[in-house]
Amino acid sequence: MTPDLIPAVDAAGLPGPVWLFQFLLVLTFFLHLLFVNLTLGGTLMAAISHTLARGRADDPRGVLAGRLIGINGYGISLTITTGVAPLLFIQLLYHQFFYTATILIGWMWLSLLLFLTVGYYAVYLYKFKGAPARGRGGGVWLWTAAILFMVIGAIQVAVNLIHMQPGSWEALAGNPWAILNDPTFVPRYLHFLLAGVALSAMVVTWWAVRQARQGIDPDLNGTIAHFAWKWVLWASVLQIADGLWLTMALPKDVLLGLMRGGGATMGPFTVGVFFGIGILVMVARCSDPVTRPALVTATLGTTLATMAIMVVTRDQVRSIYMGSSVDLSQFVIRAQWGNFWLFAILLVLGLATVYYMIRRVLNEPAEGADAA
Amino acid sequence: MDYPIWDFAMGGGMLMALVAVPHVIVAHFAVGGGLLIAVTETLGVRRNDPELRELAKRSSLVLILVSTVYGAISGVGIWVVAGLISPGAISSLIHNYVWGWAIEWVFFILEIVAALVYYGTWDKISKKAHMLVGWLYFVGAYGSLVVINGIITYQLTPGKWLESHAFWDGFFNPTYWPATLLRTGVALMMAAAFMLFPASKSREAGTRLVRYIGGWLVAGSLISYVGYRWWEAQLGETTRALFLGESPTLASLAATRSFTLWALAAALVLGIVFLLIVPRSIKAIVPGILVMVAAFAFFGGWERLREGSRKPFLIHSHLFSNGLLVEDIERINSAGLQAYTGWASTGGLDDPIEVGRRVFKIQCAACHTLGGYRSITEALPTFQEMLAVTANDPPGSGAAAFEAGCASCHRDSNFEEMVEFMPGADEMKEDPEMVTDLLVGMITGTLEQLRDMGQAYVDADRSVQFDTQTTAYPMMPPFVGNDEDLEALATFLGTLTHDGASTVLTGGGE
Numbered sequence: 044m045t046p047d048l049i050p051a052v053d054a055a056g057l058p059g060p061v062w063l064f065q066f067l068l069v070l071t072f073f074l075h076l077l078f079v080n081l082t083l084g085g086t087l088m089a090a091i092s093h094t095l096a097r098g099r100a101d102d103p104r105g106v107l108a109g110r111l112i113g114i115n116g117y118g119i120s121l122t123i124t125t126g127v128a129p130l131l132f133i134q135l136l137y138h139q140f141f142y143t144a145t146i147l148i149g150w151m152w153l154s155l156l157l158f159l160t161v162g163y164y165a166v167y168l169y170k171f172k173g174a175p176a177r178g179r180g181g182g183v184w185l186w187t188a189a190i191l192f193m194v195i196g197a198i199q200v201a202v203n204l205i206h207m208q209p210g211s212w213e214a215l216a217g218n219p220w221a222i223l224n225d226p227t228f229v230p231r232y233l234h235f236l237l238a239g240v241a242l243s244a245m246v247v248t249w250w251a252v253r254q255a256r257q258g259i260d261p262d263l264n265g266t267i268a269h270f271a272w273k274w275v276l277w278a279s280v281l282q283i284a285d286g287l288w289l290t291m292a293l294p295k296d297v298l299l300g301l302m303r304g305g306g307a308t309m310g311p312f313t314v315g316v317f318f319g320i321g322i323l324v325m326v327a328r329c330s331d332p333v334t335r336p337a338l339v340t341a342t343l344g345t346t347l348a349t350m351a352i353m354v355v356t357r358d359q360v361r362s363i364y365m366g367s368s369v370d371l372s373q374f375v376i377r378a379q380w381g382n383f384w385l386f387a388i389l390l391v392l393g394l395a396t397v398y399y400m401i402r403r404v405l406n407e408p409a410e411g412a413d414a415a
Numbered sequence: 416m417d418y419p420i421w422d423f424a425m426g427g428g429m430l431m432a433l434v435a436v437p438h439v440i441v442a443h444f445a446v447g448g449g450l451l452i453a454v455t456e457t458l459g460v461r462r463n464d465p466e467l468r469e470l471a472k473r474s475s476l477v478l479i480l481v482s483t484v485y486g487a488i489s490g491v492g493i494w495v496v497a498g499l500i501s502p503g504a505i506s507s508l509i510h511n512y513v514w515g516w517a518i519e520w521v522f523f524i525l526e527i528v529a530a531l532v533y534y535g536t537w538d539k540i541s542k543k544a545h546m547l548v549g550w551l552y553f554v555g556a557y558g559s560l561v562v563i564n565g566i567i568t569y570q571l572t573p574g575k576w577l578e579s580h581a582f583w584d585g586f587f588n589p590t591y592w593p594a595t596l597l598r599t600g601v602a603l604m605m606a607a608a609f610m611l612f613p614a615s616k617s618r619e620a621g622t623r624l625v626r627y628i629g630g631w632l633v634a635g636s637l638i639s640y641v642g643y644r645w646w647e648a649q650l651g652e653t654t655r656a657l658f659l660g661e662s663p664t665l666a667s668l669a670a671t672r673s674f675t676l677w678a679l680a681a682a683l684v685l686g687i688v689f690l691l692i693v694p695r696s697i698k699a700i701v702p703g704i705l706v707m708v709a710a711f712a713f714f715g716g717w718e719r720l721r722e723g724s725r726k727p728f729l730i731h732s733h734l735f736s737n738g739l740l741v742e743d744i745e746r747i748n749s750a751g752l753q754a755y756t757g758w759a760s761t762g763g764l765d766d767p768i769e770v771g772r773r774v775f776k777i778q779c780a781a782c783h784t785l786g787g788y789r790s791i792t793e794a795l796p797t798f799q800e801m802l803a804v805t806a807n808d809p810p811g812s813g814a815a816a817f818e819a820g821c822a823s824c825h826r827d828s829n830f831e832e833m834v835e836f837m838p839g840a841d842e843m844k845e846d847p848e849m850v851t852d853l854l855v856g857m858i859t860g861t862l863e864q865l866r867d868m869g870q871a872y873v874d875a876d877r878s879v880q881f882d883t884q885t886t887a888y889p890m891m892p893p894f895v896g897n898d899e900d901l902e903a904l905a906t907f908l909g910t911l912t913h914d915g916a917s918t919v920l921t922g923g924g925e
Contacts, residue, residue: 048757050417050503054740055510058582067517117531123487124527128520130494134506135513142418142502149421149499156434156492163484213761216419379582382514386521393521397528400551404532407541414538415456415468415545 048212049368050139056375057135059383064136065358071128073354078122080350081246083192084239085111085118086166088274090182090189093174098182100174103266108185109175110247110267112166119163136371137206144206148219151198162191193236200232207364230289237282238350241322244274245343248332255333265333272332275342279323286319293360300363308359315352318345416738417756418502420776426784427500434496438489439718440605440711443598445482445526446560447606449553451631452478456549460542466620467627471549472537473613479534483527501781503738504729511730512566515586519562526555560598568594571725572650577732578878589649597642601714603635604682608707611690615697622694629690632706636683643679643717653882654724657889664884668723675716682709727782727892732881735892737781741877744869744895751897752777759900771907774900782891785911796820796857797912798843798850804833806840824861847913855909862894862901869893 057064089111096102100109133141145152165188173181201222205215208225215221222228248271255264290298301308325342329335362369409415423430452471459467497505509516529552536545565586569576576585607628614624647655658668689702696702729736739747743755752759752774759773775783775791783791800820807813814830825833843850868886872893875881883889894901 048419048761050756053506053510054742055507057510058514064513117535120483120487120527120531123491124524127491127523128517130491131509131513131516131520134494134498134509138502138506138509139418142498142506145495145498146419146421146502149423153495153499156488156495160485160488163488167480167484212419216761377580379514382518382582386514386517389518389521393525396525396551400529400532400548403544403547404536404540407544408539409541410538413541415460415536415540415542 048143049209050143052373053138054375056377058377058379060376060378061136061371061374063383064132068129068132068136069354069358071125071132072358073351075122075125075129076350076354077242077347078118078125079196079235080239080242081118082115082122082239083196083236084241085115085243086162086185086189086192087236088240088243089115090185092270093182093185096174098174098179100178103263104270105174105179106263107247107267107271110250111243112170112175112185114246115166116170119166123159137369140206140209140365140369141202143209143212144202147205147212147215148198148201148222151219152202155195155198158191158195162188162195165191196235196239197232200228200235203361204228204231207361209365209368226292227289227294230285230292233285234282234289237278237285238353241275241278241282242346242350244271244278245346247271248275249339249343252332252336252339256336261333268332268339272326272329272339276323276326279319279326283319283323286316294364296366297360297363300366301360304359304363308356308363311352311355311359315349315356318349318352321345322349416503416743416777417758418738419758419761420773420780421499422776423500424784424787426788427496427781429788431493431496431500434489434492436715436718438486438493440714441481441486441489442560443602443714444605444609445478445486446553446556446598447602447604447635448474448478448482448609449526449549449556449606450603451606451610453546453549453553455627457546460546466617466624469617470610470614470624473616474610475534475537475549477609477613479530483530487527501729501736501738504734504736507730507734507738507740508566508570511580511585512569512582514582515562515566519559522555522558522562524555526552526559529555560602561595564595564598565591570728570730571721572654572880573731573733577880589651590646593642593645593649595642597639597646597717600635600638600640600642601717603631604639604710605714607632607635607686608710611697611703611706615703621698625690625694625697629686629694632686632690632710633683636679636686636710639713640679640683643676650724651880653880653884656884657724658720664889665723668720671716671720671723675713675720678709678712678716682706682713685709726890727883732875732877732879737778737892739778739892739895741872741881744873744893747895748866748869748897752895752900767903767906768910769907770900771903771905774896774904775907778892778894778896778904791908792911795908795912796824796854798847798854801837801850801854802840802843804830805837805843807834808840824857851909851913854912855905858908858912859901859905862905864888865891865894866896866901867893869895 089108092104092111093108096105096108099105165184169181169184169188170176173179173184175181204225204227205211205222211222211225248268251264251268251271255261255268293301301312322342322345325338325345329338332339421427452475455467455474456471458464459469459471494505529548533545533548533552536548565588568590569585569588572588572590573585574588575581576588578584610628611625611632614628615621617624647659657664658672663669685702685706689696689706725731727735729738732741734740747755753764756777759770759777762769762773764770779791783789783794786792797820800816803816804813804821813834817825817830817833821833828836838846838849864887868888868891871886872881894904896904
């Protein structure tokens with residue numbers, strides 16, 4: 044008797060077509076990933092920069108650490124906020140796989156909450172008790188946050204690998220740590236970590252270049268831009284090597300599936316790889332980013348585009364991994380189009396309101412008695 | 416019920432409470448605080464009252480740190496825990512109400528971004544722009560509450576949804592509006608209770624500000640009271656009878672209800688006395704704490720009452736807390752649990768104790784632990800209890816032991832009658848096997864009752880709320896499975912009825 048470990052498709056069905064939810068899953072996951080990268084890569088980069096600066100805030104690398112954490116104070120909140128939506132849609136489309144994966148590593152999955160809370164408050168402690176507020180120190184907080192965020196990333200990669208491979212469940216039920224032996228675990232994890240570092244470094248370079256060109260602390264900003272730009276370079280080099288490793292480490296069927304998918308799967312994948320190499324070429328061609336602001340902006344744009352494409356590839360790889368274990372057409376569809384439109388309209392209105400709010404705030408600076 | 420089981424000795428319910436209770440308090444604080452802070456700042460600007468503005472500012476710092484960080488993480492935490500302890504149930508909710516959650520997410524984005532901006536722009540932008548951000552925060556926060564409340568109330572009173580399965584029938588269910596009002600009142604109470612502390616810190620205006628906060632607290636309490644009464648009136652007759660009337664079906668729930676109402680009365684009276692009449696008393700910390708505790712107690716009490724009245728369902732009359740769908744009862748009874756889920760047989764079918772342990776985990780562990788909270792060992796008759804009843808040593812202790820350990824299942828007989836049926840103490844000690852058989856027989860009989868209970872659900876009119884009072888165990892779902900499943904579970908439970916055995920088994924969760 045071979046018991047079927049994959050739970051039944053939820054009888055309640057889907058309140059809309061499969062493609063709509065797939066689209067929303069991929070879209071919101073991309074949004075989430077933007078902030079994940081800033082949080083994960085940014086905190087790690089901040090911790091290293093802080094250490095290189097020997098904990099001093101007056102060292103350019105210390106300033107950089109402070110800036111990265113300045114972004115993260117908001118970035119972590121937005122990571123959580125944007126994470127809610129893909130968490131919702133993955134439970135909707137892949138509930139049988141996702142819940143099972145989280146249950147199989149239940150303790151780890153649960154401790155993610157604890158790590159997140161501690162990591163978040165550690166970032167605040169660094170901000171208010173460390174170098175940004177007092178001139179020096181706080182490295183312990185920063186490293187605590189960086190390490191915890193890295194562990195969270197590893198947990199997410201584990202859940203992802205487990206949920207895609209129902210064949211591994213029975214073995215994992217006895218020994219969940221075995222997921223670390225998955226040959227793609229390390230390269231997949233590094234793929235995310237390096238992307239995070241690259242994006243964070245890219246954003247701070249862009250910002251420093253902008254400031255330097257506006258004449259704000261040109262020396263300091265020039266140094267920071269230089270330093271961060273090197274990070275972009277090395278992260279990109281390693282990323283390409285790691286991408287190759289990951290591709291080779293994929294199970295043979297998955298790699299073949301990716302190729303057999305034709306344009307639909309090879310298209311995005313090829314473009315993504317090309318863009319990745321493109322980033323490297325752009326960065327390598329320019330040694331002083333302050334002199335080439337347009338190039339810096341273009342590189343940032345390309346980085347974002349690469350991520351977006353790779354998110355699509357990632358989703359396709361999931362489908363190939365799952366193969367015949369999943370059949371989304373089994374869902375009974377009871378579309379609620381009215382609710383979809385309500386959601387879509389509210390989303391547009393909500394984002395427009397956020398945009399309007401931020402514009403107003405930027406346009407109405409005030410000081411002293413006039414200020415709020 | 417066809418997911419693997421996450422082993423958790425403490426019990427999933429306990430873990431959920433640990434995550435959910437602080438979350439709902441913080442979440443309501445975030446909503447009410449949004450309103451109070453926006454109003455306070457606006458009044459401060461209109462009346463040119465720096466004290467009020469200072470109060471808004473100081474409260475907002477707490478609000479942000481607590482609600483954007485802790486509130487958001489614990490909110491995700493509820494999902495994480497629910498997915499671990501009752502995946503089938505949470506999946507069903509999500510598949511029915513995903514658009515509701517998607518809409519809530521939009522409000523959540525607005526709430527979080529506005530909170531971060533509000534916090535970061537004190538002393539930096541114009542007053543008007545800052546007030547606008549504050550009000551947008553409130554819109555976002557209140558919007559999430561209004562949406563999520565539709566889903567929560569649907570779980571208790573699905574109303575017409577049971578017939579139509581239509582989104583809006585479930586959303587605007589009978590208790591939707593009353594619960595919205597009630598939660599609005601609660602949000603004001605929570606916010607006032609928290610803001611009391613920054614308000615009382617102000618040296619010059621302390622008294623005035625405390626009175627101001629007191630006004631909010633009293634208003635929140637009154638709104639909560641109206642909301643509560645209305646909510647109670649909108650519960651179905653059969654649900655109300657669980658805790659109301661001459662002889663409520665569930666005494667513990669009736670006690671929770673009176674606790675809830677007394678706590679609300681206490682919050683109101685304490686609020687009037689300490690905050691409105693002698694606001695200076697707040698300088699001493701204790702009165703403030705008392706007000707806060709009363710407000711929390713009321714809110715906690717009501718949440719318990721709500722959850723308790725919904726038991727054993729997660730979605731009333733549709734889905735049980737352990738993930739069993741009413742519509743699956745017959746299928747599982749005839750085909751058996753092993754055919755229903757592969758996880759019931761992972762690890763082999765040779766050892767009936769192991770199979771029974773898995774059946775227990777799949778069906779009972781959502782509510783019962785082995786030795787902790789709502790311990791199954793305590794619910795079952797044990798060798799020691801049997802012995803205590805027969806031995807009756809010292810005299811009189813047997814009757815007490817009967818009341819404590821047997822009466823709940825043997826309502827028709829009393830101690831004397833029971834002893835007549837039972838073997839003597841010496842006989843038991845000599846032949847424990849015989850007692851084991853007797854105990855396993857009792858467990859088997861109980862499980863059969865629990866399985867028969869399912870028929871009532873199968874036969875019931877699926878388009879109206881089921882009356883749980885009519886069943887033998889109003890707080891429990893029926894047992895489902897074929898005879899082999901039942902026998903395996905009884906065998907496993909039988910091992911728990913002997914001294915020493917329970918400790919071994921509690922530890923053996925692997």
